[in-house]
Amino acid sequence: xxxxxxxxxxIITASTPLVIAGLGELVVERSGVLNLGVxxxxxxxxxxxxxxxxxxxxxxxxLITGIVAGALFSLLFGFLTLTLVTNQVATGLALTILGxxxxxxxxxxxxxxxxxxxxxxxxxxxSDIPLVGPVLFKQDLTxxxxxxxLIGVSWFLFRSRVGLKLRAVGDSHGSAHALGIDVIxxxxxAVMFGGACAGLAGAQLSLVYTPQWVENMSAGRGWVTLALVxxxxxxxxxxxxxxxxxxxxxxxQFHAQGFGVGIPSxxxxxxxxxxxxxxxxxxxxxxxATLINTPASLGKAFVPER
Amino acid sequence: xxxxxxxxxxxxxxxxxxxxxxxxxxxKICFVYVGSHTDGGYSxxxxxxxxxxxxxxxxxxxxxxxxxxxxxxxxxxxxxRLARSGCSLIFSTSFGFMDATAKVAAKFPKVKFxxxxxxxxxxxLATYNSRFYEGRYILGQIxxxxxxxxxxxxxxSFPIPEVVMGINSFEQGARSVDPNFKLKVIWVNTWFxxxxxxxxxxxxxxxGVDILTQHTDTTAPMQVAEERxxxxxxxxxxxxxxxxxxxxxxxxxxxxxYYSKRVHALLDGTWKAEQNWDGLKDGILKMSPYTNMPDDVxxxxxxxxxxxxxxxxxxxxxxxxxxxGTPWLKAGExxxxxxxxxxxxxxxxxxxxxxxxx
Numbered sequence: 276x277x278x279x280x281x282x283x284x285x286i287i288t289a290s291t292p293l294v295i296a297g298l299g300e301l302v303v304e305r306s307g308v309l310n311l312g313v314x315x316x317x318x319x320x321x322x323x324x325x326x327x328x329x330x331x332x333x334x335x336x337x338l339i340t341g342i343v344a345g346a347l348f349s350l351l352f353g354f355l356t357l358t359l360v361t362n363q364v365a366t367g368l369a370l371t372i373l374g375x376x377x378x379x380x381x382x383x384x385x386x387x388x389x390x391x392x393x394x395x396x397x398x399x400x401x402s403d404i405p406l407v408g409p410v411l412f413k414q415d416l417t418x419x420x421x422x423x424x425l426i427g428v429s430w431f432l433f434r435s436r437v438g439l440k441l442r443a444v445g446d447s448h449g450s451a452h453a454l455g456i457d458v459i460x461x462x463x464x465a466v467m468f469g470g471a472c473a474g475l476a477g478a479q480l481s482l483v484y485t486p487q488w489v490e491n492m493s494a495g496r497g498w499v500t501l502a503l504v505x506x507x508x509x510x511x512x513x514x515x516x517x518x519x520x521x522x523x524x525x526x527x528q529f530h531a532q533g534f535g536v537g538i539p540s541x542x543x544x545x546x547x548x549x550x551x552x553x554x555x556x557x558x559x560x561x562x563x564a565t566l567i568n569t570p571a572s573l574g575k576a577f578v579p580e581r
Numbered sequence: 582x583x584x585x586x587x588x589x590x591x592x593x594x595x596x597x598x599x600x601x602x603x604x605x606x607x608x609k610i611c612f613v614y615v616g617s618h619t620d621g622g623y624s625x626x627x628x629x630x631x632x633x634x635x636x637x638x639x640x641x642x643x644x645x646x647x648x649x650x651x652x653x654x655x656x657x658x659x660x661x662r663l664a665r666s667g668c669s670l671i672f673s674t675s676f677g678f679m680d681a682t683a684k685v686a687a688k689f690p691k692v693k694f695x696x697x698x699x700x701x702x703x704x705x706l707a708t709y710n711s712r713f714y715e716g717r718y719i720l721g722q723i724x725x726x727x728x729x730x731x732x733x734x735x736x737x738s739f740p741i742p743e744v745v746m747g748i749n750s751f752e753q754g755a756r757s758v759d760p761n762f763k764l765k766v767i768w769v770n771t772w773f774x775x776x777x778x779x780x781x782x783x784x785x786x787x788x789g790v791d792i793l794t795q796h797t798d799t800t801a802p803m804q805v806a807e808e809r810x811x812x813x814x815x816x817x818x819x820x821x822x823x824x825x826x827x828x829x830x831x832x833x834x835x836x837x838x839y840y841s842k843r844v845h846a847l848l849d850g851t852w853k854a855e856q857n858w859d860g861l862k863d864g865i866l867k868m869s870p871y872t873n874m875p876d877d878v879x880x881x882x883x884x885x886x887x888x889x890x891x892x893x894x895x896x897x898x899x900x901x902x903x904x905x906g907t908p909w910l911k912a913g914e915x916x917x918x919x920x921x922x923x924x925x926x927x928x929x930x931x932x933x934x935x936x937x938x939x
Contacts, residue, residue: 281787289780379617386619387800389822392808485775485801487823490617491649492799494774525777529784532767532933533734539936540768 282526283410287418288484290522292317292476294421296500297507297514298428299472304504305432306465307445307572311367312352314497315374316470320345320477322378325385325488328481334393338416338478345474346467348374353466357459360576371497379490390486393417393479417479421515424472429511441465445570448577458577473497506555509568517554524550610634610844611668612646613660615675616773622798622817623772624648626834627674627697633837634844642844652677657684664689670847672697672840675772676741682706693852695843698743700922702856709839712860713743714750714921715889716832716868717794718896719882720814721754723829723871724792725762726878727812732763732932733792734785736802738772740936742924744796749928750896751794754885756930765790766933775801786811803827812873819869830882831869839865858918862890897921902929 296313303310310316323344328337352370355361396419398412432438443451444461452458480496481488499521507513524546532540559565612631616624628646635644645668650659656678663671664685670693673682679699686694686706695707702708724733735751737744748766755762765788767781778797782805785793793813795802800823806813807824815821815831839859846852859865868886871879888894899910904927910916927935 278787281783285780285783285787289776379619383619386625387621387818387822389804480776485779485799485804487775487800487804489621489773489775489799490619491773492775494771494776496776526780526784529767529769529781530788533765533785533788533790535765535932535934541770541936 280406280409282530283406286519286522286526287410287414288522289525290518291418291421292479292484292496293500293503293521294515294518295417295424295479296473296476296497297503297518298421298424298511299469299476300500300504301507301509301511301514302428302432302441302472303465303469304573305445305509305570306441306462307448307570307575307577308356308462308466309363309367309574310349310352310370310466310469311364311501312349312370312374312497313469313473313500314493314495315371316345316348316473317374317477317480317497317500318378318491318493319348319374320474321481321492322382322385322477322488323474324478325390325481326381328391329385329388332391334391334482335416337391337482338393338475341474341478341481342471343474345477346471349466349470349473350463352470353463356576357462357466360578363574363576375491382488382490385488386490388488390481390488392486393482415483417475417483420475425511425515432511442570445572448572448575452577452579458579462577473500476500506558508558508565509570520550520554607641607643608670608848609643609645609666609668610840610847611663611666611671612644613650613656613663613671613673613675613678614646614648615650615652615677616648616798618646618648620773620798621800621820623834624674624798626817627672627836630836630840634840637841638844638848641848650678653681657681660685661688664692668692670695670843670852676743693847693854700742702854704854707843707852707854707856709843709857709859710743710922711834711836711865712858713832713834713866714746714896715860716866717747717750718754718889719868719885720794720830720832721751721756721762722758722885723874723878723882724751724794724814725755725758726881727829727874728759728762728792730789730791731759731761732765732790733794734765734767734782734790736778736781736785736793736795736797737766737768738797739770740768740925742922745927745935746921746924747796748931749924752928752930753896753901758881762930763932764930766931768936769797771797773798775799778802779805782806783809800824815869821869821872826873828869828872829874830871833867833869835865835867838863858922860889861886862892903927904929904931904935 320341324337324341327340328334355366356363393415395413395415401412402408440456444458448458503517506517614624618628631644672695674697676698682696683701698710752764769777769781779801782802786809791811793806795816800820803813803820803824806827813827817834819831821828871882895915897916899914900912901910903909
């Protein structure tokens with residue numbers, strides 16, 4: 276395996292959780308809900324997936340446990356913000372704090388226990404193609420799911436009737452309600468989808484990225500995801516591009532250090548964040564284009580008149 | 582955002598932890614950890630020490646702890662809260678807590694403080710440290726014997742003296758066996774991020790490195806080494822479970838005996854603000870069993886360990902040049918502790934440019 280190929284493979288591993296959680300949060304925000312609890316849902320997914328995989332011995336059961344845990348945990352957010360109409364920003368932050376604490380408690384007995392790793396699925400013959408083979412046909416299930424999610428979310432939002440309704444809810448919940456769309460139900464489903472994606476991303480962390488459980492192992496990746504959605508100006512394809520850009524800069528800075536490029540390591544560590552800001556600035560040059568994509572009801576509570 | 586979350590969590594933990602224990606009676610010995618008490622590395626090693634004294638002293642003491650306390654202004658608040666809540670002795674266990682501990686110690690002259698791995702002290706502020714570098718010298722020797730391409734990679738956290746000292750000692754040990762040994766240093770700028778530590782490990786292996794050593798707190802690099810079939814050294818705790826075929830040995834922190842000694846002194850009224858720096862011979866630092874290596878390498882490691890314990894060998898003994906070739910220690914000259922504790926330069930053979938330290 277060449278260094279180039281090896282680099283590509285590690286970039287994919289580093290980027291996949293960002294892409295998955297990013298696509299989930301994109302759907303949530305497109306429905307007009309701002310859930311800042313991605314970090315909390317992700318870490319819940321990570322611990323649930325790890326525990327699930329340990330108890331069953333199967334990483335696939337772990338994967339499902341992670342997805343379900345993320346979705347259930349997001350339901351708490353949904354109940355608070357949609358039914359009880361609490362402030363979305365504060366509730367999202369609280370969800371993260373709760374998730375970090377709760378996951379630590381659940382996972383207490385699982386620290387330093389060797390994990391069950393989700394192995395790569397190898398497509399015979401196809402995986403033998405130089406370069407493209409190992410990158411596209413020798414990956415673990417989460418990578419294929421991230422691509423399926425990209426296609427699915429793009430199709431759903433822009434080609435399906437239900438997706439159109441969801442976008443309508445996000446752009447003007449009042450009008451959508453007047454048209455007879457069930458705003459609250461739509462948002463509940465969107466929030467749960469986002470939670471399931473964050474849970475899957477967390478499962479990738481504890482089953483693929485580093486098959487182990489340690490407290491706080493998401494290490495801020497949930498926050499990066501939130502930035503990624505804004506960075507992508509709520510377009511699925513750009514979530515993919517942004518996620519890979521971020522992953523690539525993270526990996527490449529280590530290689531730069533290894534090859535002895537004389538740049539301060541602190542600067543290299545900052546690069547992924549700095550590049551996010553630079554691209555954000557470039558994108559926001561075109562103010563109208565940005566506004567078109569921003570869901571107009573984002574973060575606003577909806578209380579139907581009775 | 583994450584900092585805010587941690588602050589809130591820390592404050593909440595402090596309130597819950599200390600309102601419950603306000604009934605007095607047992608002497609309160611308090612601990613501040615930078616990571617979680619189950620991080621599988623540095624903070625867990627301190628917590629094992631805490632558990633040891635809790636067991637030893639039983640009802641006589643109470644040992645509350647704060648975990649995941651970020652270094653910086655939040656640390657000062659956390660430590661001050663402990664000082665106000667009736668702790669008699671506070672162990673702050675990370676280098677980055679140094680300034681915060683010194684500030685709080687000046688404010689609360691009746692409370693006793695001990696700061697790990699730093700160099701600032703005061704009338705009620707002791708320091709304690711472990712000569713980790715003694716163990717890392719042995720790691721360097723083993724690496725030089727085991728590496729097929731005369732080199733290793735050192736996954737490093739922050740350019741503080743302890744880490745720089747560790748890098749130099751590793752290189753010094755390696756060069757005592759193989760004068761052409763090159764050490765690559767990879768800075769991850771975190772103590773605790775399994776994903777990032779694993780990324781750094783993978784990047785180094787992809788560049789052809791066949792020995793890894795880490796100065797970060799999770800077992801992720803060890804796990805990567807195991808998966809890729811290369812060798813690695815554990816840090817702070819024995820990481821053999823994460824790398825049954827990869828781990829050669831580990832430098833293991835065992836703080837319990839030190840904590841016990843200090844609590845005895847506190848209860849006897851003989852506690853003094855000393856500056857303690859113990860090493861292999863005091864048992865504060867232990868080498869986990871030498872595994873996955875040929876017998877002759879194991880024998881060499883054991884001999885070196887015995888020589889360091891007896892004082893026959895000091896890792897930083899001249900002749901040693903600084904990285905740029907200027908002489909540092911003359912033949913037979915030994916480095917003094919003050920220089921080591923403030924070490925901010927590389928020695929010859931380290932293949933990296935030292936990031937500017939704070």
